[in-house]
Amino acid sequence: MNTVEDFHKQLNEAVDFIKSKVSFEPKIGIILGTGLGSLVDGIEMTGTVDYADIPNFPVSTVESHAGRLLFGTLKGKPVVCMQGRFHFYEGYTFQQIVFPVRVMKALGVESLIVSNAAGGMNPNFKPGDIMLIKDHINFFPGNPLIGPNDNNWGDRFPDMFEVYYCKYLEIAKIVAMEQGLRLQEGVYVGLTGPCLETAAEYRMFRGFGGDAVGMSTVPEVMAAHHQGTKVLAFSIITDMGLADNMHPCSLEDVIGTASKAEPRLCNLIAGCVVKM
Ligand code: HPA
Helix, strand or coil: CCCHHHHHHHHHHHHHHHHHHCCCCCCEEEEECCCCHHHHHHEEEEEEEEHHHCCCCCCCCCCCCCCEEEEEEECCEEEEEEECCCCHHHCCCHHHHHHHHHHHHHHCCCEEEEEEEEEECCCCCCCCCEEEEEEEEECCCCCCCCCCCCCCCCCCCCCCCCCCCHHHHHHHHHHHHHCCCCEEEEEEEECCCCCCCCHHHHHHHHHHCCCEEECCCHHHHHHHHHCCCEEEEEEEEEEECCCCCCCCCCHHHHHHHHHHHHHHHHHHHHHHHHHC
16 A cells, blocks of 8 residues: 555656756646547647656556647636546556646645546436536545545545535636526536446436436545645536436437537636636
8 A cells, every 4th residue: 555655755756857847837727528639729728748648647548538638728727737637447546546646735736626527427417518516425445545644734524515516616606607607507426337327227327316427526526625725626417317207318319419419518617717
């Protein structure tokens, strides 16, 4: 098991390396999930660092994911973006999944924006909708905070009060209104995948209070909250998981719907960044 000293050693090696490549202090971290790729077009880039070069950084297994950190300004705000993220279903440990979130904090990041693709369980949702995540249910078989804890970094028993930062929820709603965008809000259920859910599972998660279900985000958000990073998160509803109205759902459907929603989500996030 990693000790607190191991954690800091690994973190410092990664951070020192990144700082030797880019001298830039980001304030906002962005995890470019499915349907957020083109946010990059709005960034004035100051530097990039490949994951593969960063000591102790996990490396993307999915070939279509570039796997690099992008540094630059978005709407004048200094940001660092993760192009390529890590999922539990790929075989990473929770510690690996959240390592980049730890690195972001050490680089100066104070706020984290996350996006994902999710299956909608709320019958008022439609594929292509964007959902503001106002809370989550951790249905992963674990938690990235398990293990030795450095109390100077974050609490041993962090509460989950306003894990999705209240002011950012307000900002997102205001920006959506200004942009004339239909913004859903709801509870995200995070679980391992890679299977989508059975009808019985969708019914259960809906009964638990979930509005959407997906395979990411929750570990990163827990780590961010633990270390005092303020979180704003969105799901693109790519398919519907309605227990009494099941349909086949392919990866092509998910990706196709996500790309249609992408310009709306990118605009929304750019609008939020201005006010953050
Ligand atoms: N379930 C889980 N993850 C998903 C889904 C879903 O229906 N759609 C996109 N990601």
